[in-house]
Amino acid sequence: MSGISSFLVNALALGVAxxxxxxxxxxxxxxxxxRNPKGIPYILAxxxxxxxxxxxxxxxxxAGSFVLPLGNPVIPANALELGSRICLSAHFRRRGAFAxxxxxVRLGTNGTTTDNPLAGFNMNxxxxxxxxxxxxxxxxxxxxxxxxSWTPINGSGGxxxxxxxxxxxxxxxDMFISFDLSAANxxxxxxxxxxxFSIIP
Numbered sequence: 291m292s293g294i295s296s297f298l299v300n301a302l303a304l305g306v307a308x309x310x311x312x313x314x315x316x317x318x319x320x321x322x323x324x325r326n327p328k329g330i331p332y333i334l335a336x337x338x339x340x341x342x343x344x345x346x347x348x349x350x351x352x353a354g355s356f357v358l359p360l361g362n363p364v365i366p367a368n369a370l371e372l373g374s375r376i377c378l379s380a381h382f383r384r385r386g387a388f389a390x391x392x393x394x395v396r397l398g399t400n401g402t403t404t405d406n407p408l409a410g411f412n413m414n415x416x417x418x419x420x421x422x423x424x425x426x427x428x429x430x431x432x433x434x435x436x437x438x439s440w441t442p443i444n445g446s447g448g449x450x451x452x453x454x455x456x457x458x459x460x461x462x463x464d465m466f467i468s469f470d471l472s473a474a475n476x477x478x479x480x481x482x483x484x485x486x487f488s489i490i491p
Contacts, residue, residue, distance in 0.1 A: 331377075335363030335467065336486035341383065344481035348471050355403060356469040356482050362401050363467040363487055370461040371491065374429040378408055380469075380485040382421040386478030390415050393480070394470050395423060397435070398458035401466030406455045408467070409439035413480075420483075430454070432461050 337358065339345040346356040370376070382393050391413050398405025409425035427437040434456040459465065467487055471480050 331488050331490045334365060334369075334376075334487040334489050336484075338484040339482075341481075341483065344383070344483045345485065346469070346482045347479060348474075349479035350476050351471070352474050352476055353472045354470065356471070358469075358482075365397075365465045365467070365489070367463050368461065369489065369491075370429050372429055372431065374461075375490040376408070376427045376429075376435075377488040377490070378423060378425045378427075378467075378485075379487075380409075380423040381483040382413070382423070383481045383483055384413050384419050384421075384478055385417060385481070386475070387415050387417045388475035388477040391474035391478065391480065392472040393421060393423075394472060395425070395485075396468045396470065397427065397465060399460055399463055399465050400458055401468055403468075403470050403472075405458050405466070405468065406437075407439075408437055411439075427455075429461060431456075433459055435459055 337345045337360070346358055348354050348356055365376075376397065378395060380395060384391065392410060393413055394403075394407045394410045396403065396405040397408040408427055409423050411421060411423065413419055413421055423439075425437070425439040427435045429435050434454060436452065436454050438452045469482055469485070474480065
């Protein structure tokens with residue numbers, strides 16, 4: 291489901307928002323008074339597979355991007371504004387125990403591994419290990435966000451669990467969510483079982 295259509299399901303059904311093109315033709319989410327409907331969360335993109343049939347798989351590689359059936363989720367230009375929050379939930383599974391591996395979820399204007407991680411984690415070298423990611427980012431300016439990752443709920447994380455990001459991010463252009471693998475062993479396989487992204491304007 292696209293960002294626009296999922297927004298319609300969640301916001302238009304409540305009568306609090308509509309979608310219209312701006313002067314450049316970009317689709318903009320607006321409320322009854324011509325503003326983004328603050329505080330009304332909506333699902334931007336989601337996909338659910340199973341352990342037997344995940345959404346996407348990487349195998350036989352030491353690094354690479356997960357290829358999603360419908361392509362990388364897109365955050366349309368002008369869908370975010372100062373103070374918006376992007377919420378991430380994802381489930382990964384590894385098969386094989388040759389070596390540790392890095393799993394990244396990225397947010398940015400490129401839709402590639404050149405974007406900054408919204409969340410990045412290291413999976414231990416063990417067979418049938420599951421990784422649950424719950425993370426968020428707050429838009430702090432038109433070209434920057436603050437991310438929070440690998441911190442336990444109601445707990446504190448180590449150094450680097452939060453950081454400011456000010457590259458490859460621009461709320462005035464389309465941005466992409468992407469998933470990738472790094473520093474892995476080619477003998478292991480990695481599954482993206484499910485994911486969901488939500489936005490609180």
